[in-house]
Amino acid sequence: MSQIKLIGIKNIPFIKKEDNIAEIITQSLKINNMSLKEGDILVIAQSIISKSKGYVKNLKEINPSEHAYQIYNKLVEKAQGIEVSTKSPELVQAIIDESKEIIKTEHVIIVETKQGFICANAGIDKSNVDGKDKVTLLPRDSDKEAEEIRMQLKDLSQQNVAVIISDSFGRPFRRGSVGVAVGVSGIDALLDMRGKKDLCGRILETTIVGQIDNLASAAQLIMGEADEGLPVIIIRGYKFEFSKDASVKQILRDKSTDVFRTVDEEQIITNHLKSRRSYKLEFKSEEIGRKILEECIDIARYAPSAHNSQHWRYIILEKNSTRELLIDKMNFRLKEDLEKDGKAQSFIMQKTTSRREKFLTAPGLVLLCLDTEELEEYGDSERKQFEYIMGVQSVSASAIYFILALEAKGLASCWYCAPLFAGDIVKDVLNLPYSYIPMAFFTIGVAEKSTVIPTRKDLSEIIFNV
Numbered sequence: 001m002s003q004i005k006l007i008g009i010k011n012i013p014f015i016k017k018e019d020n021i022a023e024i025i026t027q028s029l030k031i032n033n034m035s036l037k038e039g040d041i042l043v044i045a046q047s048i049i050s051k052s053k054g055y056v057k058n059l060k061e062i063n064p065s066e067h068a069y070q071i072y073n074k075l076v077e078k079a080q081g082i083e084v085s086t087k088s089p090e091l092v093q094a095i096i097d098e099s100k101e102i103i104k105t106e107h108v109i110i111v112e113t114k115q116g117f118i119c120a121n122a123g124i125d126k127s128n129v130d131g132k133d134k135v136t137l138l139p140r141d142s143d144k145e146a147e148e149i150r151m152q153l154k155d156l157s158q159q160n161v162a163v164i165i166s167d168s169f170g171r172p173f174r175r176g177s178v179g180v181a182v183g184v185s186g187i188d189a190l191l192d193m194r195g196k197k198d199l200c201g202r203i204l205e206t207t208i209v210g211q212i213d214n215l216a217s218a219a220q221l222i223m224g225e226a227d228e229g230l231p232v233i234i235i236r237g238y239k240f241e242f243s244k245d246a247s248v249k250q251i252l253r254d255k256s257t258d259v260f261r262t263v264d265e266e267q268i269i270t271n272h273l274k275s276r277r278s279y280k281l282e283f284k285s286e287e288i289g290r291k292i293l294e295e296c297i298d299i300a301r302y303a304p305s306a307h308n309s310q311h312w313r314y315i316i317l318e319k320n321s322t323r324e325l326l327i328d329k330m331n332f333r334l335k336e337d338l339e340k341d342g343k344a345q346s347f348i349m350q351k352t353t354s355r356r357e358k359f360l361t362a363p364g365l366v367l368l369c370l371d372t373e374e375l376e377e378y379g380d381s382e383r384k385q386f387e388y389i390m391g392v393q394s395v396s397a398s399a400i401y402f403i404l405a406l407e408a409k410g411l412a413s414c415w416y417c418a419p420l421f422a423g424d425i426v427k428d429v430l431n432l433p434y435s436y437i438p439m440a441f442f443t444i445g446v447a448e449k450s451t452v453i454p455t456r457k458d459l460s461e462i463i464f465n466v
């Protein structure tokens with residue numbers, strides 16, 4: 001007959017920072033007239049490890065970021081009409097701080113924690129910690145912490161045991177939380193059954209058992225979630241082979257083979273929109289292929305335009321003598337303009353030299369024009385003017401799509417208005433149709449340095465309620 005026993009160790013005191021868990025377990029066993037046996041598996045609640053190591057945060061000391069408030073607002077919106085506990089912006093910030101990646105924000109926040117666990121709210125727990133604003137965080141390196149306790153228990157008891165640090169996680173597809181392992185020492189995370197025979201003698205081809213999760217879940221039956229006060233459970237009678245290289249990482253699915261891993265598209269788009277920058281510094285010398293520019297122009301075609309007229313025309317300027325002639329002629333015009341403005345020769349020299357350098361050395365240079373052929377005809381000058389503005393607005397919309405598409409492909413760019421000030425020269429040198437109005441240059445390349453984020457106006461300065 002095979003039998004496994006689950007033994008809850010009573011009298012474990014409330015754990016405080018710097019308590020030695022192995023010594024406390026040993027004392028509690030003594031009080032209960034119990035002792036460890038060779039091959040026991042100790043399942044220890046994460047909360048006592050976190051408390052002993054000081055992985056506790058006071059939410060009152062957290063200053064939520066703008067990002068935390070955005071997620072908080074989304075949670076509030078998503079939670080409407082369903083019974084879920086609310087999270088404060090401070091708790092949301094704590095979750096962000098503990099996460100490598102926010103995977104989904106619904107009425108809960110699903111993240112990949114810095115330790116690599118995919119779980120709700122980064123495993124942050126409000127229960128079993130004193131102080132209403134305090135929360136426990138997942139241990140930083142539970143395998144190491146499990147190993148430390150196992151080695152100390154071996155010294156104290158002279159018995160070889162295995163240690164699993166457990167927590168309870170919710171699951172996709174099924175309701176109810178279950179015990180899972182978040183750290184292990186002495187027993188392999190997985191039990192590979194491949195190659196063994198089933199009841200009918202068939203060779204198992206794919207079966208790999210989540211051994212430590214099964215054990216953590218079994219321990220959860222008597223560990224409880226509330227005030228049972230049994231944070232350490234001994235599993236006795238489970239047959240296993242001792243392992244020196246056990247790690248909870250063995251149980252974590254690789255991102256590339258996780259078919260359920262979804263991306264939070266809203267998050268990605270938000271990040272993308274907010275992280276795009278105008279890159280005005282030197283580019284790496286890497287050349288930009290025409291194909292990648294065409295792919296970005298393809299995306300730029302999907303911008304909205306007045307009457308869907310698609311007034312935009314993109315001209316890719318190769319790095320050749322025409323580009324050089326164009327820049328020199330444009331610079332001549334700039335010099336004339338600045339002289340008319342009464343600027344000093346040294347200033348003019350600096351401006352024209354830096355502009356020549358920028359436009360000539362940029363691996364990619366694209367000119368964007370408005371094709372006035374696409375504008376609707378009107379009988380009066382005022383409406384003609386509005387139609388022209390709509391053309392400019394449409395071209396600008398396409399330009400935004402273009403630079404975001406570049407950014408998505410890892411290319412930096414900057415929008416320059418220089419061609420506007422020398423439209424006649426640009427048209428002449430490039431032999432452009434009469435209806436084209438040069439609007440902007442885009443310098444494009446691979447960024448060499450990181451840029452500073454220019455400040456943004458406060459929302460209160462740009463949103464008005466009427």
Ligand SMILES: Cc1cc2nc3c(=O)[nH]c(=O)nc-3n(C[C@H](O)[C@H](O)[C@H](O)COP(=O)(O)O)c2cc1C
Nearest residue numbers: 276277278279280414415416417418440452453454
């Ligand atoms: C219509 C337009 C014209 C611009 N012209 C220039 C320019 O001539 N020179 C320049 O250095 N940056 C130019 N920029 C880039 C702005 O300086 C830049 O977008 C702004 O400082 C905000 O920085 P960010 O794009 O990194 O958020 C232009 C941007 C726009 C939208």
